[in-house]
Amino acid sequence: MDVESGHLVPRAHELLGRTDRPGFTGELQQSVVESNSGVHDTLDGLWKDLASSRRRLDTAATALGLAVVAAGTVPLADVASQHVTADPRYRRMADDYRRLSDEQLICSAQIHVDVPDRDTAVRAMCLVSPWLPPLLALSASSPFWLGSDTGYASWRSMLWQRWPTAGPAGCHRDAADYDRSLAELIRSGVISDAGMIYHDIRPSAHQSTLELRICDACPRVETVALVAGLFRALVHQARERLERADGPLCDGRHDWLRAATWRAARSGLEGHLVDPVTRRAAPAPAVLTGMLARLRPALEATGDWESVHALLEEALAVGTAAHRLRRATRTDDLLAGVDLMAAETRGERRTPRPAARSRRPAARPDTLGAHPHADRSAAATPSS
Numbered sequence: 001m002d003v004e005s006g007h008l009v010p011r012a013h014e015l016l017g018r019t020d021r022p023g024f025t026g027e028l029q030q031s032v033v034e035s036n037s038g039v040h041d042t043l044d045g046l047w048k049d050l051a052s053s054r055r056r057l058d059t060a061a062t063a064l065g066l067a068v069v070a071a072g073t074v075p076l077a078d079v080a081s082q083h084v085t086a087d088p089r090y091r092r093m094a095d096d097y098r099r100l101s102d103e104q105l106i107c108s109a110q111i112h113v114d115v116p117d118r119d120t121a122v123r124a125m126c127l128v129s130p131w132l133p134p135l136l137a138l139s140a141s142s143p144f145w146l147g148s149d150t151g152y153a154s155w156r157s158m159l160w161q162r163w164p165t166a167g168p169a170g171c172h173r174d175a176a177d178y179d180r181s182l183a184e185l186i187r188s189g190v191i192s193d194a195g196m197i198y199h200d201i202r203p204s205a206h207q208s209t210l211e212l213r214i215c216d217a218c219p220r221v222e223t224v225a226l227v228a229g230l231f232r233a234l235v236h237q238a239r240e241r242l243e244r245a246d247g248p249l250c251d252g253r254h255d256w257l258r259a260a261t262w263r264a265a266r267s268g269l270e271g272h273l274v275d276p277v278t279r280r281a282a283p284a285p286a287v288l289t290g291m292l293a294r295l296r297p298a299l300e301a302t303g304d305w306e307s308v309h310a311l312l313e314e315a316l317a318v319g320t321a322a323h324r325l326r327r328a329t330r331t332d333d334l335l336a337g338v339d340l341m342a343a344e345t346r347g348e349r350r351t352p353r354p355a356a357r358s359r360r361p362a363a364r365p366d367t368l369g370a371h372p373h374a375d376r377s378a379a380a381t382p383s384s
Contacts, residue, residue, distance in 0.1 A: 001342075003065050007076045008105060008333045011066060012084035018060035025100050028090050028104050030083045031059065043307050046081045050221045051347055058346050067342040070107065071321060072142025072156030072216030074341070075334045077105050079146070080111055100163060106156040107217035111141060111228045112209035118175035121203035121210045124238035126171040126250045129257060130232050130276040132200050132214045133264035134287055135227050139215035140268035141321035141341075147334070153268030153322040156216050157261065158197070163191050168257040169199035172248055178203065200261070210235055214261070219321045219344035226311040227230070233298035233308070240298070241287070268320040286347065341359045 002009045012109040021058035025034045040046040057068050081102045084094040094101045099262035115121045122259050142151035152158060160166050166186065172178040185191050194205040212231045218224050241249055262275035267273070267284065275282040275290070292312055294298075318324065321341070329337040343350045 001066060001069065001074060001076070001338065006338050007078065007338070008074050009066070010080075011064065013063055014086070015057070015066065015068075017058055018063060019056060024057065026084060026087070027359055028101060030085050031105060032184065033106060036225045043229050043304055044317045046228055047221055047225045050224055054221070054345055062175055067340045069338065070109075070141075070217040070219050070345045071325075071341050072140070072154055073106055073159075074331070075144040075325075076147055077145075078201050081105050086146060089192075093196075096192075097163075098186060100251065100293070106159055108141070108156065108160075108213060109215045109217050109224055109227065109359075111212040111215075111224075111231050112204060113205060113212075113236060115203075115208060115210050115235065115239070117208065118203055120176045122172050122175045122207075122237055123242050124210055125201050125203065126252075126254075127238040128210070128231075128234045128292060129254060131200060131291060132258075133257070133260040134216045134273055134276070134284075134291055135230060137217070137264040137268050137273055137284055138227055138230075138288070138315055138320070139218050139220060139223060141267070141325070143322040143326055144329075144334070144337070149329075152266050153270065153320055154192075154216050154265040157214070159285065160263065161261075165196060166198040167200065168254050168261070169201050171252045171253055177201070205230055212232040216321075219341045219348065223309055223315065223321070226308060226315060229299065230305040230310070232251065232302055233295040233304065234300040236302055237295060243277040246337060254255070268322050269316065270319060270323055279309070288312060288316065291373065294357060317344055350376040 001007060008031045012026050012033050013028045015033060016024055016026060023036050024278060025036070026032070027034050035050075035057065036052065037046060037049045040049060054070070061068050063259040079102050081094070081098075083100065084090050090101075094381070114371050115124060136157060136329040138156060139228045142154050143149055143152060144160075150158075172181065182194055182197060185197070186193065191197070198213065202213065203209075203210050212227070215227055218227070256274070256279055260276075260279075261282075263274050265274065269284045269288070273284045273287040274280070275287050278289070289312075293311065296305060299308050321344070324344075325337045325341060328340045329357075340350055
């Protein structure tokens, strides 16, 4: 984003030109940079990798009068149709999806976890899916859109749901069944390739992994590590259940998941979630602590119990990035919120300042084993 105005700007190409490119690439919109970690089997290794790559990106941005923010949305942005990256696939998407691609000013955190084969990925996907809304709640970082408070903790997920293949993945018997469903979608002409399967979770098309896609990009690297640890434990637990199973493990009823995802997007950690066990409303801390207890054996098996336990306690204590961003804007203004998100992305910890700032955006309303890897973070945005 531009430092002076606080607005998202289409300068990813310039930013990428100042980085040593491995690990960074462009995206559909020229205001977004994708950052990819290496493969790690410890959360500490993942944390260090992401923190280092964000520092590198921030250094390159600073030289251009920019800063980077890893968040689902940023408070100040303008929708335009001419800022699509010059790539044939992206150009086709812009032509086919029009306003959807114009408003793709959003970013997510995506985590891959190793699985032995594609059949396991598809079967585990069904068992893991009910637990994805709590992970979205943990990551929620997008309460503002185009200068206004949406009332949601994750407005990114609401924008994302408009794509034709977004949302819950559903259940499939095996990889062949899943691939037939995918092929039907491609033949329909609604999507052009397997990369446009935008379900909340999916088997990777290129790696032997199960990929989590429901989460907002997270300003704090600690949140990415927490989500990665929980997701790996969910996959580990699902694999164990599949190995022991002598019959169906899922009733195939995932129609409630879209509603549960909406609930998580609306309230984050600051309201109620749909408990995946009872399928009834329950306070978010109760759902997350219950999830942690359920996953303890898997977390101990992966060596993540102590780290994830401590990270979850902290997350419940400080609230979501959406909560912290709102608090900063109430205390000061939208630019203070932008500064906070940029600082957290760099690895700093800040609290909102009590005094109002003098600079404000012009003509804008003041209300925007198993190896977890890959942080699709947000891009060019300003900091004071």
